[in-house]
Amino acid sequence: MADKKPFNPGMSLAGAVDLEALKHKVDAEAGQAGGAPAAGGYVIDTDESTFQAMVQTSATFPILLLLWVTDDDRCFGIARKLGEAVNKLEGKIQLSRIDIAKSPTIAQALQAQGAPALYGLIGGRPMPILQGVPSDAELDQIVEQLIPQLIQMAQQAGVTGTAPYQEGAAGEGAPAAPAAEAIPESHAKAHQLAQEGDYAGAAAEYAKLMEADPHDVRAAREHAKALLLARSGSADVRVVRAAAAEAPDDVDAQLAVADIDMIGGQIQDAFDRLLDFLAGHKADVEPVRKRLLEYFSIPDAKDPRVARARRRLATLMY
Numbered sequence: 001m002a003d004k005k006p007f008n009p010g011m012s013l014a015g016a017v018d019l020e021a022l023k024h025k026v027d028a029e030a031g032q033a034g035g036a037p038a039a040g041g042y043v044i045d046t047d048e049s050t051f052q053a054m055v056q057t058s059a060t061f062p063i064l065l066l067l068w069v070t071d072d073d074r075c076f077g078i079a080r081k082l083g084e085a086v087n088k089l090e091g092k093i094q095l096s097r098i099d100i101a102k103s104p105t106i107a108q109a110l111q112a113q114g115a116p117a118l119y120g121l122i123g124g125r126p127m128p129i130l131q132g133v134p135s136d137a138e139l140d141q142i143v144e145q146l147i148p149q150l151i152q153m154a155q156q157a158g159v160t161g162t163a164p165y166q167e168g169a170a171g172e173g174a175p176a177a178p179a180a181e182a183i184p185e186s187h188a189k190a191h192q193l194a195q196e197g198d199y200a201g202a203a204a205e206y207a208k209l210m211e212a213d214p215h216d217v218r219a220a221r222e223h224a225k226a227l228l229l230a231r232s233g234s235a236d237v238r239v240v241r242a243a244a245a246e247a248p249d250d251v252d253a254q255l256a257v258a259d260i261d262m263i264g265g266q267i268q269d270a271f272d273r274l275l276d277f278l279a280g281h282k283a284d285v286e287p288v289r290k291r292l293l294e295y296f297s298i299p300d301a302k303d304p305r306v307a308r309a310r311r312r313l314a315t316l317m318y
Helices: 051-057 073-088 104-109 136-156 185-195 199-212 217-232 237-246 251-263 267-280 282-296 304-317
Strands: 043-046 063-068 094-099 117-122 125-131
Touching: 043 051, 043 073, 051 094, 063 073, 073 094, 073 136, 117 136, 125 136, 185 199, 185 217, 199 217, 217 251, 217 282, 237 251, 251 267, 251 282, 267 282, 267 304, 282 304
Parallel strands: 043 094, 063 094
Antiparallel strands: 063 117, 117 125
16 A cells, blocks of 8 residues: 555645646635634644654654645545544544655655655654555545554554643634744754754753843743753663563652653643652652653643643652
């Protein structure tokens, strides 16, 4: 199925204009009438700035990676069918969609010839599934057979986490999501290092920003994320989880597996894991407290999970 001839988007990867694609170009935004299906639930949109982080989460749960073009109606059918199928599975797998017209380097890295193209992603390893517009029978086969097989393969590889649900995501007819938050000029160097995968360097730069302004909430959040990815972004999930299971009283093993939970978006699991551990290991209060305070700066400050975890931490400490 992976060698099916694809069509190219309006501007192919080689730069030649595809006149046929122009006939299928639509002006409506995603989620609007006549436009592409919107992201939401267990369906996310990824671009070049978030691609690396998305790949890292495939160490926690399996991902279907759809390369498409958001204003070409030939991609809408597969995007809609896959989105509906994935959302019915309640986090057993995530659908990550990449517009190759806007993020061509990702398509080049995956050696995709055009769109749509579909890959399975487990533990950072892409597996080609489809190139080109599938027939109805092929799409049914992907939904009914290949997706369950991917989930089973992930489970056999120890990738058994649950994808995070996108709260408040746009649905059909909903307004488009707001533009991404602008990067402050003072944060530019740290942000660039993080985008390049130098998380330790990014953490050091964010630490300088925090020292200069202790009230810089954004710097604190990005510092915590950079530390997290520097420690555990490339960790082998199976090894980490096995080590934690074999050493339930080892604080370092529990901190490591909590990192894996956080990277995978399992924030409540990470909080509960460390708080439950602390309840029976009061001698390890300092490393657990320090790690939890780091985690607390990553979600929104008003996130009720943070408030509950803070209260429980205070109770356990005194």
